[in-house]
Amino acid sequence: MREQWNNRLVFVLAAVGSAAGLGNIWRFPYQVASNGGGAFLIPYFIALVTVGIPMLCLEFYMGHRFRSGAPTAWGKICKRGETLGWFSIFVAFMVAAYYSVIIGWIFNYLAFSLNLAWTKTGSSDFFFNNVLKISSGPFNLGGFSKVVVIGVALTWISVYLAIKDGTESVGKIVKYTVALPILLLFIMVVRIAFLDGAISGFDYYLKPDFSKLKDFSVWSAAYGQILLSVGLGYGIMIAYSSYLPKDSDITLNATITALANSGISFLAGFSVFGTLGYIAQATGKTIAEVAGSGGIGMAFVVYPEAITKLPFGYWGQVLFALSFFIMLLTLGIDSAFSLVENVTTALSDKFDYSKKKTTKVTISLMFILSLLFTTKGGLYWLDIMDHYLNNFGVIPIVLIELLLIIKYVKLENLLKYLDERSDVKFRFGVQIFCFAGISLGLIFGGVIIKEVMSFVRGSFYGGYSGKAIFVGGYLMMMVGVISSILLRKNTEKKELVIEEV
Amino acid sequence: MSLGSIIVLIFGCSFLYGGLAYCLFLTKGEKK
Numbered sequence: 278m279r280e281q282w283n284n285r286l287v288f289v290l291a292a293v294g295s296a297a298g299l300g301n302i303w304r305f306p307y308q309v310a311s312n313g314g315g316a317f318l319i320p321y322f323i324a325l326v327t328v329g330i331p332m333l334c335l336e337f338y339m340g341h342r343f344r345s346g347a348p349t350a351w352g353k354i355c356k357r358g359e360t361l362g363w364f365s366i367f368v369a370f371m372v373a374a375y376y377s378v379i380i381g382w383i384f385n386y387l388a389f390s391l392n393l394a395w396t397k398t399g400s401s402d403f404f405f406n407n408v409l410k411i412s413s414g415p416f417n418l419g420g421f422s423k424v425v426v427i428g429v430a431l432t433w434i435s436v437y438l439a440i441k442d443g444t445e446s447v448g449k450i451v452k453y454t455v456a457l458p459i460l461l462l463f464i465m466v467v468r469i470a471f472l473d474g475a476i477s478g479f480d481y482y483l484k485p486d487f488s489k490l491k492d493f494s495v496w497s498a499a500y501g502q503i504l505l506s507v508g509l510g511y512g513i514m515i516a517y518s519s520y521l522p523k524d525s526d527i528t529l530n531a532t533i534t535a536l537a538n539s540g541i542s543f544l545a546g547f548s549v550f551g552t553l554g555y556i557a558q559a560t561g562k563t564i565a566e567v568a569g570s571g572g573i574g575m576a577f578v579v580y581p582e583a584i585t586k587l588p589f590g591y592w593g594q595v596l597f598a599l600s601f602f603i604m605l606l607t608l609g610i611d612s613a614f615s616l617v618e619n620v621t622t623a624l625s626d627k628f629d630y631s632k633k634k635t636t637k638v639t640i641s642l643m644f645i646l647s648l649l650f651t652t653k654g655g656l657y658w659l660d661i662m663d664h665y666l667n668n669f670g671v672i673p674i675v676l677i678e679l680l681l682i683i684k685y686v687k688l689e690n691l692l693k694y695l696d697e698r699s700d701v702k703f704r705f706g707v708q709i710f711c712f713a714g715i716s717l718g719l720i721f722g723g724v725i726i727k728e729v730m731s732f733v734r735g736s737f738y739g740g741y742s743g744k745a746i747f748v749g750g751y752l753m754m755m756v757g758v759i760s761s762i763l764l765r766k767n768t769e770k771k772e773l774v775i776e777e778v
Numbered sequence: 779m780s781l782g783s784i785i786v787l788i789f790g791c792s793f794l795y796g797g798l799a800y801c802l803f804l805t806k807g808e809k810k
Contacts (some may be wrong), residue, residue, distance in 0.1 A: 285805065315786025322793055476779050483783040483790075529801055536798040543790055700804050 287448040294611030296508040296538040306546035307571030313489030320499035333531040340518030346623030347512030363761035365512040368670035373616035378650040381428030390598035400582040412653040419653035461604040469551035478554020510671035516622035528699035661749035
């Protein structure tokens with residue numbers, strides 16, 4: 278019999294834990310601040326209601342209805358759909374490999390926090406030269422950074438311990454990995470709010486500039502943020518919902534998951550910009566000057582530097598640094614293990630493998646792949662692959678998922694299935710899903726146009742060489758598509774043999 | 779903090795946390 282979540286709370290916590298990750302801390306607040314401040318929340322909330330929640334309902338529906346991981350579930354609505362399922366597993370596999378390395382850095386920084394190790398050399402120099410030992414370019418791998426390898430090994434051990442007993446062990450751990458970061462964030466925000474300059478930081482974060490709403494790129498950023506933040510397209514939500522009891526309320530669970538995820542992002546903004554507001558005032562700079570541009574640099578350069586300038590005394594700074602990295606660790610680790618659990622669910626469902634053995638093999642393979650990103654040139658590959666997996670992996674996957682549902686299931690049947698099981702009924706459901714389809718199409722169209730333009734101009738993403746983009750972007754995505762097609766064809770043959778016997 | 783930011787703060791909190799609280803209220807007493 279298929280394993281099940283112990284109760285609704287555990288499932289919702291697991292889904293929230295998966296959706297809420299490092300991007301909630303280092304991406305969302307910067308998106309808000311640079312796209313019209315509080316005005317950005319209008320397209321963001323519209324995107325949440327028109328894409329985030331509906332598409333989460335759709336993925337929960339797939340897992341719940343077909344009670345299996347992404348490839349098997351999509352294969353049940355149309356044979357070729359299985360290719361899409363395998364492609365989402367490929368994306369999850371690759372993302373897990375580099376995401377684990379970022380978690381590894383957090384493990385490193387937990388240790389470094391004990392003596393604020395980055396103070397001596399400056400946080401930027403410390404991160405790039407002492408920790409990553411970064412090389413001159415992507416094709417100069419230059420051996421491993423030992424400290425990062427240790428961090429990554431710790432990550433994979435933690436991930437294994439978290440998912441070794443499937444929903445049972447995940448259910449136990451998500452109570453802590455979801456509650457703890459929220460609690461820590463909340464404490465940090467309250468403490469920071471009393472610092473001089475914090476309020477001007479909050480103002481920088483939220484001050485609305487409604488003229489930005491005329492700008493298409495702001496709307497595109499809002500939809501992109503929702504799409505990449507809710508955890509759609511990896512197959513995770515399909516895998517997790519496949520362990521739900523049969524009478525589960527999908528719509529309400531999806532709404533809670535999406536709102537909680539956005540709620541964590543919104544709260545994180547106060548922590549980030551409150552601190553930056555204080556630093557700006559203390560150093561006589563503007564917030565824009567001290568803020569940087571978010572992403573990895575925010576977590577490992579800007580924020581550690583800011584911590585050493587907080588007026589808490591040495592041990593207060595150590596405690597604050599530990600709180601920050603424990604918050605990041607607990608926020609990120611449940612996203613990491615959900616990616617792995619998703620891959621093992623897909624493999625064990627499709628091939629009837631023992632889930633425990635599959636977990637061990639999958640983690641071993643992912644660990645080996647993640648070693649690429651622990652090399653001195655690893656950060657370059659991480660950056661390139663992250664860009665292509667998000668833009669040419671997640672976005673088209675979610676779009677095709679919706680198109681497959683429209684063609685093979687019909688929106689009316691999907692909505693009927695959702696409404697029958699929910700206390701909350703969809704209103705204007707067909708219109709909302711159609712709007713989601715148009716929005717996704719526009720976003721993906723924008724991504725393709727941007728890529729073609731950069732190709733024509735010869736100025737590739739991040740200023741990398743065409744060769745690096747070809748290997749880390751185009752070739753990797755081609756491998757993903759071809760391996761997904763082969764996996765489907767291979768399983769089709771196997772099924773044929775079984776039928777003939 | 780400007781009036782605009784305060785309005786955004788109230789709006790954001792009401793939408794996200796109010797919405798979340800309402801959804802959690804709806805799950806009350808249900809095991810689904």
